[in-house]
Amino acid sequence: MVLNITCIPGDGIGPEIVNQAKKVLEAVAKKYGHEMKFTDILMGGASIDACGEPLTDEAIATAKAADAVLMGSIGGNTSTSPWYKLPPEKRPEAGLLKIRKALNLFANLRPAYLYEELAAACPLKEEISKAGFDMLIMRELTGGLYFGERKTVEENGELKAIDTLTYSESEIRRIAIKGFEIARKRRKKVTSVDKANVLDSSRLWRKVVNEVAADYPDVTVEHMLVDNCAMQLVKDPAQFDVILTENMFGDILSDEASMVTGSIGMLSSASLNDTKFGLYEPSHGSAPDIAGQDIANPIATVLSAAMMLRYSFDLDKEADVIEGAVRQVLKDGYRTVDIYSEGMKKVSCSEMGDLLCERV
Ligand code: NAD
Numbered sequence: 001m002v003l004n005i006t007c008i009p010g011d012g013i014g015p016e017i018v019n020q021a022k023k024v025l026e027a028v029a030k031k032y033g034h035e036m037k038f039t040d041i042l043m044g045g046a047s048i049d050a051c052g053e054p055l056t057d058e059a060i061a062t063a064k065a066a067d068a069v070l071m072g073s074i075g076g077n078t079s080t081s082p083w084y085k086l087p088p089e090k091r092p093e094a095g096l097l098k099i100r101k102a103l104n105l106f107a108n109l110r111p112a113y114l115y116e117e118l119a120a121a122c123p124l125k126e127e128i129s130k131a132g133f134d135m136l137i138m139r140e141l142t143g144g145l146y147f148g149e150r151k152t153v154e155e156n157g158e159l160k161a162i163d164t165l166t167y168s169e170s171e172i173r174r175i176a177i178k179g180f181e182i183a184r185k186r187r188k189k190v191t192s193v194d195k196a197n198v199l200d201s202s203r204l205w206r207k208v209v210n211e212v213a214a215d216y217p218d219v220t221v222e223h224m225l226v227d228n229c230a231m232q233l234v235k236d237p238a239q240f241d242v243i244l245t246e247n248m249f250g251d252i253l254s255d256e257a258s259m260v261t262g263s264i265g266m267l268s269s270a271s272l273n274d275t276k277f278g279l280y281e282p283s284h285g286s287a288p289d290i291a292g293q294d295i296a297n298p299i300a301t302v303l304s305a306a307m308m309l310r311y312s313f314d315l316d317k318e319a320d321v322i323e324g325a326v327r328q329v330l331k332d333g334y335r336t337v338d339i340y341s342e343g344m345k346k347v348s349c350s351e352m353g354d355l356l357c358e359r360v
Contacts, residue, residue, distance in 0.1 A: 012286025014072025020298035020353030044074025044092035054095030112257035121262030139250025179244035265297030325359035
């Protein structure tokens with residue numbers, strides 16, 4: 001199979017970690033007889049410096065012509081970088097919003113997985129963390145409070161601010177279908193999270209999710225109120241497989257789930273549209289504090305590349321091989337500095353890439 005992949009190395013540690021992911025993908029391609037065609041585009045600060053804007057139309061056209069996009073991270077030090085003296089629409093992050101919109105990416109996926117070898121980094125009590133957990137938060141990305149009408153008015157001599165939370169049936173249906181499809185590739189359980197005891201948008205959410213669930217009799221569905229879900233994530237995270245939720249609840253819950261793993265350098269993510277197309281990137285930022293030193297952890301990006309193989313190319317076996325290589329490298333005691341603990345073997349970003357390739 002020929003895989004056309006647009007890469008966005010981005011800023012900070014972005015180019016270093018994307019290089020490792022490319023190496024690992026090449027190793028997988030060699031093993032299984034695929035051909036990787038990588039095309040790099042600029043985005044974020046790198047594009048501001050070279051082209052005067054965070055993402056050009058030509059770069060978007062290149063991304064659109066690919067099968068999938070693999071990204072490092074964008075942005076610089078928000079206090080010292082000159083990029084942050086520019087107006088908001090010209091700053092690095094504007095590139096990310098622009099590409100998400102241009103590619104119609106409405107479903108954000110963030111897995112949270114606790115590796116046995118890194119369990120000490122988990123902030124939960126041992127009696128809870130010993131059960132492990134392996135969940136995926138699927139967050140709606142284009143609706144809800146973030147995109148509703150908002151205004152601030154003066155009423156009776158004081159300011160009053162209004163934000164609106166809107167969801168249509170079709171917006172809910174398309175993300176619910178994604179959620180059930182992805183649950184089918186995992187442990188076949190969807191926990192739909194809402195606030196149906198208070199919000200009309202949540203009651204519609206629940207109704208549509210139930211309608212979609214009828215088409216997936218092999219997937220178990222349960223509904224959970226968001227406040228309860230926030231508690232359950234720290235009380236019993238092992239119960240979750242796919243958590244399906246709207247934009248703001250997903251924003252908050254996915255950060256909570258990441259913190260519970262305790263290792264930011266290990267967390268991948270994906271943003272999908274209604275085709276097989278997706279943008280895959282680590283959950284962390286561009287880490288300008290450690291850029292250019294070859295010490296960043298490339299595993300989150302490598303795992304994002306595995307998600308790309310699974311969700312955009314249906315290459316499940318190849319994705320399993322990458323995830324297996326990550327588990328094996330940890331078992332063998334290799335650690336980048338961010339996940340290092342005494343007695344382990346400290347390796348650089350590029351050494352970690354090489355070790356992963358060997359295990360593939
Ligand atoms: P960050 O995630 O970049 O860094 C937080 C801390 O974690 C730092 O100490 C960093 O060194 C460490 N870290 C992060 N990733 C690591 C890795 N792979 N290996 C080892 N250590 C790692 O968050 P921040 O400092 O708040 O943001 C830095 C820049 O990244 C900002 O410009 C921010 O806007 C941007 N950012 C971009 C994205 C994105 O591109 N999607 C996401 C988040 C933040």
